[in-house]
Amino acid sequence: MTQAQADKVKPKATRQAFGEALLELGGKYLDVVVLDADLSKSTKSELFAAKYPNRFFEMGIAEQNMIGTAAGLALSGKTAFCCSFACFVAGRLETIRISVAYSDANVKIIGTHAGVGIGEDGYSQMGLEDLGLMRGLAGMQVFQPADDIEAAQIVDYMCRTHGPMYMRLTRQNVPRVHASDYKLQVGKLDVLAEGRDIAIFATGGTVAHALGAREKLAGEGVDAAVVNVPTIKPMDAYGVQAWAARVPVIVTVEDHNVIGGMGTAIAEVVAEHGGGGARVRRHGIHDTFGESGSPEALYEKFELDTAGIVKAVRGAIKKR
């Protein structure tokens, strides 16, 4: 499939792609068990639950116990997915810290409803700090897919690879940005478009908007690369350094607090290794709270849509 064909595929929420992938892989990986905290209709773990009821555990609105129970199942040989909204599950940090990370338990934590992109429900339901929390745990791998294809491949990786992992998913539909023969490389940057003047690093629900911004910028004579970041941890340090040597400015874009998220991870690499001296500008939710509104209105307000990213890039170029 070409990029043009990819554009014609119906947009899909990455949570939906996760649910469908887990349903499919459940028949292949018989050690997979799934836990949810009364949100399976929203996290889409309901698809697995309907087909494999004996391997699905409804734990009620009790996320700490869900995480600990997942750890106990994992320490007994299971691959335990535990699912909730990103804010509710990552918010139980201490249980994840000891029962999952320190125990090297084979638990896959799924946090859906990432960022302001969830819309009307408002800040209390928005995961805006989860990447920072999960990134800070030793031994924890952290992922955020840009589209349905990538989400499914991360689920497959989780099913066949031991270790504590976290994946962050969107509530809202996102356009497909990959061709159908795309192969995820865990731990590597995913270059969607080359460019010489500036590199936009995007992750999750903002990736398609970054591609839109690239087109706009081309009209203004700015040749922007777009790099998708599906693996937030471990960060592809060599890949980031190479980009820092090639372009003068890197703009990171994410629907997450700029503190602790993907942009922080990129900035850490550039700050420590120098690269070629590129400046990093972190764009995202600037250390504030979300609010209610339509997903589109919120992406406009927080400048995460195409126009907002164009503005951020222009600002970054000017500041240089």
Place this chain on the structure above:
Amino acid sequence: MSQPNRDQAVAALREKCVELRVDILEMLAEAGSGHPGGSLSAIDLLTALFDHKLRHDPKRPDWPDRDRFILSKGHGVPALYVTLAQRGYFDRALLPTLRKLGSPLQGHPVRGTAPGIEACTGSLGQGLSIALGMALAAKLDKKEWRVYVMLGDGEIQEGQIWEAAMAAGKYGLDNLVAILDYNKVQTGVVAEVMPLEPIVEKWAADGWSVRRIDGHDYGQILDAYDWADARDGKPKMIVADTIKGKGVSFMEGQAKWHGVAPTKEECKAAVAEVRSRAGRSS
């Protein structure tokens, strides 16, 4: 167990726990820090479990069909270390390395360090959920092994405990046995810090079978462990009334001895008392 055998078992436990108390005191004095009160309150329950109930093989700590034991009140780990050592999980010579750099005997239990440690605990409130997950796994795989978990009394002030209590009732986990080391003292008096009563009724309300015993009476302990074998669709809770610092008069019931190790001098006096109470000369 027949009555003569039971009498023998009780006598043997009484004898053994004297020396295990000495081991606890000496390893804590050597470490210079740690939690004597909750170790001494738990040692009788632990020894009876590992000597008479647990299906396990110290030479094969990863035997897939073993019964699991999780010390959720992780600060009481000196009691678990001496129990594991006396059963041959590792050499007694390791005991004086407690809490020292590079030792497998970490200050709180860490899975993957000393053989026989099944979970990372010490951040209170987490062990029951892990035990619950293990019990679900055994049911899912149609295995006979059981999961035993020891909780501290102060620990059950944690909300996660009650999340797990509800879930164990929901899933009818009769392969899960919780033991509450109810020594009445945390860093202060439990009843003053945050009262727990009516404790039996609370667990029963979540669908558990509950039995309350004297946690230093070996006959009652062994009876309770046998009682907990019942496969009746309910998780079991043994509320064991114990004494913090049991065996050492200057420690008994004293919050001060929750998290302070005895000096070498205090240890000497404590060891002498533990042995003389048992009718032995030190």
